[in-house]
Amino acid sequence: MGNADLRELAALSTVSLDDVRGSVVAVDAHNWLYRYLTTTVRWTRDEVYTTADGEEVANLVGLVQGLPRFFEHDITPVFVFDGGVTELKDDEIESRREQKRKAKEKLEEALERGDKIEAARLESQTQRLTTVIQETSRELLDLLDVPYIEAPAEGEAQAAYMARRGDADYVGSEDYDTLLFGAPLTLRGLTSKGDPELMDLDATLEAHGITWEQLVDVGILCGTDFNPGVKGIGPKTALSAVKEHGDLWGVLDARGLHVEFADRIRDLFLDPPVTDEYEYDADIDPDVAAAREYVVDAWEVDPDEVARGFERIEESLVQTGLDRWT
Template structure:
């Protein structure tokens, strides 16, 4: 998820949707879907999205509630899925697993105590993107003709790359601050919130702090990333000052007598990530809303009332913008 402390350095401005109309956004699918999944679980009765055999597909509710925001504002989302997990991320994944197991134990205690509010909060925190969630989300996107791209590794890295080199893609879309370190020229944040999105500007951030891309990554490594825990005592401002004083990560580490394991590899993961140009994005979309509705409510037994408004919004947006304008 990146280090949220980087917000202290990032140049970010709230932007009206009107200024984004007609844009194509490469969306970090995992990041976007997880936000809607956890929100749905926290605020919706599980009866709404649980099949007769006990399979939970809260993701389908989240997708139907989340997609209209793009269509209503004439934005074309291209959802980018994670591929293989980077080896150096194993420790972070293990830590997340341990944290989730701890939440699961607390959840059971809350249920036994009859604390419904605490149970709902913990249910949201214990969510994971299961194979069923991945498969059903992809199928629903296909029925709605939403473009999808499979990344070879990290989805946010592929999204950042697409925004950087593909003239057809205007923004990366993610709340992950790693998009800044990955060089996404402009990243749309808060796409799952109720207000206007934020635009995080890469070049403006470099200019604001008189940094090169490499130095920005060095600041991130000193603070801590998904691939390393960072150096004790180094927040964004301390790291920025140190990089200015000593030139780069290696100069800072030498001056401080510190060491970052695999520091050179971590640097390369941001500057030269595993991405691909072998993809196609067809923005001439033709969503089959009736088929999508049947898939969600009939095949997966999601309460029709829970998704009715979402599908209505999609239909209204298609009628108002016209499919030929979803480009």
């Protein structure tokens, strides 16, 4: 999920969604979905999004509640889904699995003692993007005519690549690693109620007098999804060291340090597996009636939980002149 230490170095400012009206945002789909998934699970009764067969599709509630923000501001989201997992990320994935396992154990204990508040908090921590969640998310996006792309590897790397090519105006993600992947402009907080944050790569580099490559070196020293970082080195120390010694290799040599697979990790940020074989239409034409039927009838989601979300989508389409669904 990226290293939050980079926040100390990132050039951040608050923007209004009206300021980005009419733009295209390449959304890190897994990041966005997970944010809504955990929130929905934590604050919503599980019977709202659980089928008679016990299948949990809280993602459908999250999508219906989250997509109106884009539509209401005439913003086209292009969801970018992760492809194959990078081998170097295996340790990070295993660490997350262990965290979820521990959370599940604590959840069972909380349920046994009747602590519903703690149980809700812990249940949100055990969520994962299951095969059903992956499939139903894509199917609902299809019905709402929201474009999505399958990345060959990291979704945020593909999204950053699209933004660098000019095929998207912004990347949408909570991860600070979008800076390391070279995303020119990232919108954070798209799953929150308030105004989003704008993270500017060029402004970040200019503020610290470094290159993109050097910023990646700083990130590697602090830690990324592909490596744990060097103990005792935070963002400010890493920045100072990289500026003093020129690059990651200079810092490692000067301090007698070693980062396993450092060259491969560096390449994963500077030259990640991406594809330019994609296309999408920014002029959406949602079938709201079919989408509602899919969510409520096919997947047994409580209609009251998604009613306002669908209403907002319908209202926004009329306001922007996209009322061809009627």
